[in-house]
Amino acid sequence: MKIRRQLGKKNQGGALLVTVIVVAGIAAITIISYLRLVQSEYTTVARSQTWSGAMALAEAGVEDALAMLNKYAGTPTSLTNWANTATSDGWTQSGNVFHISRTNGNFGYYDVYVTNVVNGTDFTPTILSIGKTFWKLPGPSLGDGAVAASYSEPAVRKVFVKTMGDSSASGGLTAQYVMDFNGNQCTVDSYNSADPTASYWHSTWFMNGRNFGTYTNTLRTASVVVGTDGTLLNAGGVNIYGYVNTGPGGTVAISSGGTVGDLNWIGPDPAHPYNFGIQPGHKRDDMNIQFPPVSVPTPASWRSVPAPTASNIFIAGQTYSYTNVSGVSGYQIGGVVYSLVITNINGNPGTTNNPIYYQYYGNSGQLQDAIFIDATNVVLYLPGGINFNNSKDNLTVNTNANVTIYSNADIDTGNGLVNNFFQYADALKIYGTPNCQNISFGGNAALTINLYAPSADVTFNGGGSTTYDVCGQIKVSNIKVNGKYNFHFDEVLKVISPPTHYLPNYWQEVF
Helix, strand or coil: CCCCCCHHHHHHHHHHHHHHHHHHHHHHHHHHHHHHHHHHHHHHHHHHHHHHHHHHHHHHHHHHHHHCCCCCCCCCCHHHHHHHHHHHCCCECCEEEEEEEEEEEEEEEEEEEEEEEEEEEECEEEEEEEECCCEEEEEEEECCCCCEEEEECCCEEEEEEEEEEEEECCHHHHHHHEEEEECCCCEEECCCCCCCCCEEEEEEECCCCEEEEEECCCEEEECCEECCCCCCCCECCCCEEEEECCCCCCCEEEECEEECCCCCHCCCCCCCCCCECCCCCEEEECCCCCCCCCCCCCCCCEEEECCCCEEEEEEEEEEEEEEEEECCEEEEEEEEEEEECCCCCCCCEECCCCCCECCHHHHCCCCCCCCCEEECEEEHHHHHHHHCCCCCCCCEECCCCCCCEECCEEEECCCCEEEECCCHHEEEEEEEEECCEEEEECCCEEEEEEEEEEEEEEEEECCCCCCCEEEEEEEEEEEEEECCCEEEEEECCCHHCCEEEEEEEEEEECC
């Protein structure tokens, strides 16, 4: 006989209680683990967001600095004056370092330092931006539902940026709308006056303390860009050592005798090129260059161009006497009588940071007389432009001299000459304001110039019989060539042309 035993109700309740406690413990552990996991993930995400936010603030600081540097963007003659107005924009100055700090609510703040670095005659500002943010987690309970806030150490990110002045230089011969060689047989190439291997080097010639070279066809390079923002580039039979560029969808008309390409494609003699047509990769249609208008400087005062006087002047150690030849009063220099002469002012020579400002008032500001410039860093304002009526009219920039001319009206050199004895393009800069709408050059066989006149239609008439013709850079509204001309772009102008805005050239996070 088997006896069946049953558990009592008391024992059954105890087993159930143990089971409930175990299950509850497991659930509690699971919940606690989950909450800790959530808290850990929250902390990680918060730290990550804070770390990323610090970089966002640092980058915002860089943008703030670039905005300050580019206050005069689009005005190439005023852009580098940013340091003169930085303090009025809220920046504090200590020597050549400018600083500003901005707070972004409770999220954090950034400190930005802009240093005006002088590199020879160039100004290349650097930027150090420091972004700081804070992250927080709920702190321990203070009772009655209150929780203390717990802040961590701030997340700090630093960005260092070197800037460069972007001159929007496209590479030599540039028109906003139409480039018309009119079917003429012309050669367009490049050289580099800062490179002894790409120019005829002059070890005893200096500009702003640096040696330089001049053009020679035996050391030509193929880096010129002949381009227009318009949709037509009528290149005719021109030989271009470099590239042609138009606006999107633009066309290029090259005759059967024309060629565009590198040195290997064209060869050393453009009159007998190895290949005709456009070398693959040397036609582009992405031209998008800016042509900001020119504004005339506003110095404290303008000097009058000295009138001829019956006395002697001294130029480069040589004495020139006042003379009167064929009814022209002035000084006879090199067989030419100059009725206007600008020389260095005693005790106050022009320097890179101290130009001497002149304005020509005669004939309503129109230059119709021969002028000789033998001074450094001259700024000459011509309210009436230039109008040379005969071969006696002459604009001459002497060796070791340099001038920047602002023309507020049309320019016509007629049969006169524009002589830049130094053959360094940046020694003769001509800026045309919006009122300068027509520029005409005669058959000048040795024109070395840096011309920027965004509202002007430029016509080259005649042309020379030498390989030199026009050296430097031309940036205008429209170009038309009537005759055989050779154009040679100086590559150094990409670097030293007045910038229209500053761009980041080097960007690095630092620790």
